[in-house]
Amino acid sequence: MSQQHTAPGLRAWLGLTVVLGPVLLVSMDGSILFLAMPRISQALLPTADQALWILDGYGFAVGSLLIASGNLGDRYGRLKLLMIGATVFGIGSALAAYAPNAELLIAARALMGVAGATLLPSALAVLSELFADPRRRAQAIGVFAAAFAAGFAIGPVVGGLALERFWWGSVFLVNVPVVALFLLLAPGLLREVRTKRAGRIDALSVVTSALGLLLVIYAVKAAATEGLSGSTMIAGVAGAALLAWFARRQLSLRQPLMDFSLFRDRLFSLAIVTGLLPLAAWSATAYLAGVYLQSVLGLSVLHAALLAIPGAVVLTITCVVTPSVVDRIGKRTALIACHFSIAGGLLFLLPTAITGGIGWYVTATVVTGIGYGISFSVVADTAVGAVPVERAGAAGAIAETSNELGNALGIALLGSLAALVFRLQGPDLAPTLDETLHLRDLAPALATEAKTAFVTGLHVVAAVASALHVVLGVVAVATRRGGGGPGSRPVVAAGRRGGRRRPSGPAAGARRRPAGEPARSRPAERR
Template sequence: MSSRDTTPRRAWLGFTLVLGLVALVAMDGSVLYLAMPGITEAITPSAGQALWILDIYGFVVASLLIAFGNLGDRHGRLRFLLGGAALFGIGSAGAAFSPSPELLIASRALMGLGGATLLPSGLAIISNLFPDPKQRARAIGIFAATFAAGFAVGPVVGGLLLNHFWWGSVFLINLPIVAVFLAFAPVLLKEVREALPGRVDALSVAQSAIGILLAVYSVKAAAAEGISLHQVVAGVAGVGILWWFVRRQLTLADPLLDLTLFRDRVFTVAVLTGLLSLVAWSAAGYLSGVYLQSVLGFDVLAAAFLALPGAAVLTAACIGTTGVVDRIGKRSALIASHFFMGTGLLLLLLAGVSGGAVAYVASTVVAGVGYGLSFSLVAETAVAAVPQERAGSAGAIAEMSNELGNALGISLLGSLAAFLFRLLGPGTAGTLDETLSTPGLAAETAAQAKDAFVTGLHTAIGVAAVLTFALGFLAVRWLPREERSEKADPTRHQEQDLENV
């Protein structure tokens, strides 16, 4: 067989290795949604600790994504990919066998540290694997679909594993894929680096990470424990550091986050869409997982099967986005994504203390169409909105918006739901699962706890729906009408994206 025939096969084998890691990074953002009741029973985290277990991973990934992308450009993408995979595996093993909430949170943070290297480095590796524009465009579509599918099937995979094994199994499944990658990546993949000007500003990295964590800690603490001095101080400090971070980016010659890109309205709408779609999706996924098991009484396997229709629709919508864009255009598809998401979220408001399974499935199916369109279009729309030489920065910001939204959904809307439970619940414990596991709990107390949780669920989801519809109407006003030639070639800017990573 000629080298011309074997080269594409080698490229696709290497691409398959990268996809495995991409799926893991996405899946680990959601795999714990159905596992939390089991984790709560096993290691008894507080309400605040339970939220940190869920979202510390996303915060670490989001806060370091751009910095690690820049470092990878300078010091080698494959080197970062291998190091990140190793850290991800070590963190996964530590999480699986964590005997306490504190160690589980630390292990999830280590997984996030590894995950922050994988997305930007993986995208650059793809550019090197597929110099042919058509193959590259096809690879981008598969990459986006894999990332979306990982988010979508995470709860399903978690539920299936938990039906047969203990909660740590949702982390151990990462190890074989990481081991295969570390064994074969040096053979199938080539090093990629760029001679970029300037340097990564270490102070900006510290400002963004510390500011985000302090601000979110303040929100969590207020929801779980009420207003306190240390909570207020942490919040003020976090906001102050983030403000300092913004001011610094505007003065640096090579900023960590190029805020001038947000002067373009199309770019701003795209990034806000990436952020808000994951805020809504993650909050609904987490709260619904608790709702199905602790309110409606489904076991983890039944809850996983109920999540399947929405996961299938989301994945199909992501894969079929190119066809949708061919028919109605990118602008219309992106606008439609907001209204599908918002309508799906509103359907979840029909889920009550009893008989809410049908409303849940309908909600995930309708919203899944919007999520799929959004996940596929955000990065491409953001990149297309800026000059070609700034495509790399635009793509990195779009990816960061997804990861940050995934974490903020649980932190902010999850904290809102937790606050309402603490305010309206029986006061027996800080979470619904802890309350229901209290020995000798009266039926009236259990009913009050479930009512309080459903009220918190409805409020959080209602806020997400309002924000989603508001952004949809903003998109109608801000997104310009496109020419037919742009509709006919939806992969053109995707190719530009990879050429400039």
């Protein structure tokens, strides 16, 4: 069958440009606080636990609600959800900018996270409507991924530039004009898209998944900052049990929030895990490196921000070129390169010391940027290409959930590991390095001890994250799948109903049942 959708019109490319605005904001807000946290800590004096929630509360809110939001957009309208989410995101940004204390800042960040959860899956799903041809769609998703990656990468740069001239709240106010421009242009360029077979959202699944994640993350952070206690262990066990019950419930629902049948495809599963782990490594090392550059080496906010630019450039370029490279080498080979480049790049953080290490830091960001760029692009295209167009929001939500949960869990788990190392090896005068260095009459020897303990924590986190990526790289090498070669990219043919499209091509026979609609999700055929 010949391709019918080869040249997207001007509306498609303009629509993509408009969609990139919210994408940049949502991803940028996941990292913009890395360099701003020392300034926020001085202004609001948060506790160590509050500081972690200021950082990862946003990512947790986004990650825990993405699945529900993806289904909401598919069933009730993606453009409608985009408009509502952008409006709430702008309001939350304004509230965060003027928060008078840590508690209200955490609440405002959570509100922004709830809004961000509505933006990402719908924005990614819109691309399936704008770009029907799979190769054009892959190119558009590469640009989408580049914007998403660039947002994470330039967040610290934008934050550093704003903090050089304005107060800490300015890092949130930059969102407002972008939101206003999107609300003005989106209705004219984007069409409303929804599935014709809308069903209700399972509220119990939404609540149990969100509560389970909350309890698990709380338990990990509390154990790292305060040590194990009975309440911490109870919270962790309860959270894990809720998540297990959530997964079991999805298998019995006709219209689950998360379609676990997609994970029968091994390459799809590996891609989703790839969406989580690199973001966990990136967010944790970026946060710790921001503290290292400012509090250990004594660099200014702007200087530290500018050092992130080389890695940001490599990351963005890699996202754009990855779809073309994948056409030649296949997704499996791309995932192998992703994990081993990140693993190798993280090792360049190990020579850093309290007396210097800027060159090692920049080298680490450049090398890991290649792997992060591959991750962003391949994960999104694999998820959206695995399902029919009417379910693109739900599938895209799985990909974005892995990214956002990786971001949140990177701070919670790997950040807590660094906090644990600091607590065990530091002078034990305060829970964090910044609090320790701001103690009155602190002896120089104790300051050096605190900095050394912090750098040791950074090294431990880098080594652990590198080892995890080596493991995933080995798994990718061992994964054998017929569609892993250059011809693995699915092509789109006419669907079986109403002209809808679904993946087809060399791997379609092996993938159709697990990666497409499962039998239970076709109520019309059952009747």
